[in-house]
Amino acid sequence: MSSYDNLLNLTGSHIRGYQLSRLIGHGSYGAVYQAISGLDTIAMKVSMQEEDLLIEASALQLLYYSNISPRFHFTGKYGPYHIIGMELLTYDLELIRETTPWKSYKRPTLIRIAYQMMKCLQALHELRLVHRDVKLSNFALTQPKTPGNQVSVKILDFGLSHVYADADGNLRDDPRDFNFSKMKYSSYDVSLGCDPAPKDDVIQASYAILYASGFDFREKLKAPEEILMNWKRELIRIPRDTLPLMMKFMTPFFEMVGELNDIIPVNHDLLKQRIQECLPEMDAGSALIWTEEDGQPLLI
Known part of the structure; x- marks a missing residue:
């Protein structure tokens, strides 16, 4: 059995005083x-990728007081594996989308999700951190709390994040030298070979919002490169x-997303204002409510 297969069979193991009770998810990064x-x-995230896990731990520590990412507890090693202990969240937004019969969020829910996504990105970018892998499955819900399962x-x-500038605003290179132009869901500029910047996180978030609405973004990503690139360009040029x-x-x-550029810093407050304008009859900043329907998670 390979080391990766072993990584998926750690249920029952004791690490740092904790017993691993169940596997929540896994992917190329390892297992949670x-x-x-x-x-x-x-x-607890368990991985064989030391560098990416250390970068993730560093980002979580940087964001510790922001309340927009899982709360960091510890990092370390367990045999051949590298680990991070962090706050346990519930379902990710893609899983909830997939379990709804209509494969989408209703408008009032979608607006509040979009608003909270912008709050997350605002906290990142204010710390000169760019995520570079923004997608629906990389957003998840906190544990429900009263009143009303908020x-x-x-x-x-x-793991792919990068602190792109120092305290004086000088740009910092990432020695890992990723080629993000090959990432199917990268923004138009990044697909052309530009380095991901805060505006590109926002553009990726706009794709995630489209996907959350019921738009078949997965199918769009299967289009020939020329067609996909044309769609990305037109979405920011003439979204209407x-x-x-x-x-x-x-x-x-x-x-507003289409007006973003690499020269002027992202105005996250204005983006949130634009989200509010999309559905003015409700408060985009109001709480989301977690419930269940026929045994499946539901967000309202």
Whole structure:
């Protein structure tokens, strides 16, 4: 059995005083387990990729007081594996989308999700941190709390993140030298070979919002490169004509996204204002509510 296969079979193991009770998820990064110690329950990420995990741990520590990412507990080693202990979140937004019969979020929920995504990115970018892997599955919900099972959206998975500037504003290179132009869901500029900047996190978030609305973004990504690139370009150039019918109500937000550039810093407050303008009859900053329907998670 390979080391990666072993990594997926650690349920029952004891690490740092915690017992791994169940496997929550896994991917190229490694695996995430629910871990229990007495009354304390956390998430523990286990990986063979030391550098990416150390970068993620550093990002979580940087964001410790921001309340927009899982709360960091510890990092270390367990045999051949590298680990991070962090706050246990509930379902990611893609999983909830997939379990709804209509494969989408209703407008009032979508607006609040979009608003909270912008709050997450604002906190990152204010710390000169660019995520570079913004997608629906990299946002998850906190544990429900009273009153009424309120939850909030947090951003996770910082293995590809980068602190792009120092305290004086001088740009910092990433020695890992990733080629993000090959990432199918990268922004138009990044697909052309530009380095990901804060505006590109926002553009990736706009794709995630489209996907959350029920738009088949996965199918769009299968299009030939020329067609996909043309769609990305037109979405930021003329969103009013490019957005699918079900998403035209969010034109004010997408028009603002289309105005972003690498010279002027992202105005996250204005982006949140544009989201509010898309559905003025409700408060975009109001709480999300977690519930269940027929045994499946539901966000309202």
